Amino acid sequence: MYAKCGDLELSNRIFYMMPKKDTIAWNTMIIGNSMHGKGEEALLLFREMVSSGVKPNSVTFTGVLSGCSHSQLVDKGLVIFYAMRKEHGVEPDSEHYSCMVDALSRAGRLEQAYNFIQNMPMKPSAGAWGALLGACRVYKNVEMARVAGKQLLEIEPENAGNYVLLSNIYEAAKLRDWIQVKDKVHTFVVGDKNNAQTAVIYSFLTEVGEKMRLAGYLPCTDLVGQDLDAEEKENSLCNHSERLAVAFGILNLDGASSITVFKNLRICGDCHNAIKYLAKIVGVQIIVRDSLRFHHFKDGLCSCRDFW
Incomplete structure (x- = not known):
């Protein structure tokens, strides 16, 4: 609650007051730090969680990878992504793939992000294409934006946010x-x-x-x-x-x-x-x-x- 309301410091204090921390508690704190752009802290919490003997689950990795995405920790995110199945027995799902596409896209590694989407074992989600499209605008890659935009509109033709991205009009009425x-x-x-x-x-x-x-x-x-x-x-x-x-x-x-x-x-x-x-x-x-x-x-x- 405190993390979502913007008070990460108080959230952190309460977390460390807990005599026993289960998976939900660790996940909540990892996601809270990720939400506030503290990717390094989210990574540290993840390592503490594993060291304490608590097994990470799918939600844990979503939080960690999201934190890496928002803190320019792309390569560290890739290491964790590829360790999910091998070291922790957690199969990456579409949300985890989307987190990595987002991380690569934000870092300007658009070709790598596009290839990541192409090699997904499941149908790419709107989140993955949306992350790539947003980065195409930032890095002015018009050709890739057309590809991402076409896919995105096929998946979510009624999502107004997609048209806002494509039209590049920030003054949309729903803002x-x-x-x-x-x-x-x-x-x-x-x-x-x-x-x-x-x-x-x-x-x-x-x-x-x-x-x-x-x-x-x-x-x-x-x-x-x-x-x-x-x-x-x-x-x-x-x-x-x-x-x-x-x-x-x-x-x-x-x-x-x-x-x-x-x-x-x-x-x-x-x-x-x-x-x-x-x-x-x-x-x-x-x-x-x-x-x-x-x-x-x-x-x-x-x-x-x-x-x-």
């Missing part, structure tokens, strides 16, 4: 963020103007935007797919739901030292960069949970080390 302030949950969408503090939010973003520029922030307008001029593209980036939610949280800190925002899709690359500057300028910790993982922003840095 939402939510934040809890004083026991009330506030929801934001792209360009939202329904919040009672809308005018203050946009004014704050304009004001802090100047400070961010002076600190070195440069808007990444390449991430805006519409046919707009440079100034309009920059304004469009400021309308992103995650930025609106973060600004609202900052304006309503009320003595708190951190805020937590939840979103239902992957965080925009430009917003990720902007929030690093916001955290440093305002002097607070900003935690963003997107569809993939937790991002802890503090002092101009993110826990994911710009890799997610």
Whole structure:
């Protein structure tokens, strides 16, 4: 519960207070660290689990491989993947294969990821093709994106997220963020103007935007797919739901030292960069949970080390 709510430290303290740790407890802690981008810690926990005599299961390896994927530990992930059957008697399933495709894709090893998919002993899942497609956008591999996109749309023709990836439009209508302030949950969408503090939010973003520029922030307008001029593209980036939610949280800190925002899709690359500057300028910790993982922003840095 604590790990999913963003408090990994408290989750860790409770885990080590347990007099006896079963497979579920170890798995929960491994997955918790993976969710927060702490792949090395997840690997360490996995080794401690095995050393303690507790047998890892399929869920254990999903957690470990996911942690490797989100922490640029590709080769370590491959070692564990190939040891699953040989050393631990656990047969890799489609989810484990997808984790490795994700790890290879994030590292830019697209050809290797594609070959990994081609050699899967089962039909490749949407997760595997989706990981490859997302990486194709990052690494600008148009030809492979066409292949991955075609397969993905055949598997999940009604999944709107796939069309968002293919169309490269971040301002999709279903993109939402939510934040809890004083026991009330506030929801934001792209360009939202329904919040009672809308005018203050946009004014704050304009004001802090100047400070961010002076600190070195440069808007990444390449991430805006519409046919707009440079100034309009920059304004469009400021309308992103995650930025609106973060600004609202900052304006309503009320003595708190951190805020937590939840979103239902992957965080925009430009917003990720902007929030690093916001955290440093305002002097607070900003935690963003997107569809993939937790991002802890503090002092101009993110826990994911710009890799997610």
